[in-house]
Amino acid sequence: MAIKTRGLGKGLDLLIPDTAFKEEKTKIIERVVEKPVEIKIKLSKIEPNREQPRKNFEEDSLLELAESIKQFGIIQPLVVQERDEYYEIIAGERRWRAAKIAGLKEVPVIIKKYSAQEIVEISLIENIQRENLNPIEEAFAFKKLISEFDLKQDEVAERVSKSRTAVTNSLRLLKLDERVQQMVIDDKISTGHARTLIVIEDNDIQYNLANRIFDEKLSVRETEKLIKNISTQKEEIKEKKVVENDFIYKNIEERITSIVGSRVTINQKKNNKGKIEIEYYSNDELERIFELLQSIEN
Secondary structure, eight states: OOOOOOOOOOOHHHHHHHHOOOOHHHHHHHHHSOOOOOEEEEGGGEEEEESSOOOOOHHHHHHHHHHHHHHHHHOEEEEEEOOOOOOOEEOOOOHHHHHHHOOOOEEEEEEEEOOHHHHHHHHHHHHHHOOOHHHHHHHHHHHHHHHHOOOOOOHHHHHHTHHHHHHHHHHHHHSHHHHHHHHTTTSOHHHHHHHHHHHOOOOHHHHHHHHHHHHHHHOHHHHHHHHHHHHHHHHHHHHHHHHHHHHHHHHHHHHHHHHSSOOOEEEETTTTTTTEEEESHHHHHHHHHHHHHHHOOO
């Protein structure tokens, strides 16, 4: 399986198609670009938004954009917000990074003022519209929509024109060990492989299996068989352990019964705990057992 390195972040049209979210996107976009006043600001005065959902940027793509900027300049201005000593990027971090590579000293911007919620909205929409999100960032985008906007999974599914099952399956990827998530990002394993690994609770075993999938170039079907075999082996070991323990406890029951002279039952519980029950069938027998135990104490 070939490795294709790509950063977190693909673009918002895959997540929020025009048909599903067109009116809401239009309102937000109109809010951003309504009667824009474009000015130029030094690159050194601009900094990225720390809450930007996209953390990594594909180097080859940035280099291509930088070459385009050298030839044609920045066609669409960045959208920024004024902070105390700098301007924070709300939309256009990729253009800002490419402009730095291209050697520009200043870039065109539109300065706006937003609430914290509007910044989150615009950042998400800009990323989902303009980039192709990898599966993990798509999952984080869904999670952010749920946590930031208090949306339910079915509401997210409706907004992004996906089935609720697709959203649920995407969110489940976030249960994976972070090392496995990175392997999905790097295209070392597919989302199909990743979903089969979710049932493995131990993070180290999960990661080792992910590496085995990559090293042995296992298909999703082969991975499912592998995990099924591992689960079967675990059940067999568990059953074997139960049988072995039963034999030990039965032996102890018989030995205590022979000492007490009445039937003894050991009831097992979790964490190696349990209780011992001694049966008696008359008050005389109870008194006999009591005297026997008392004599052991003495």
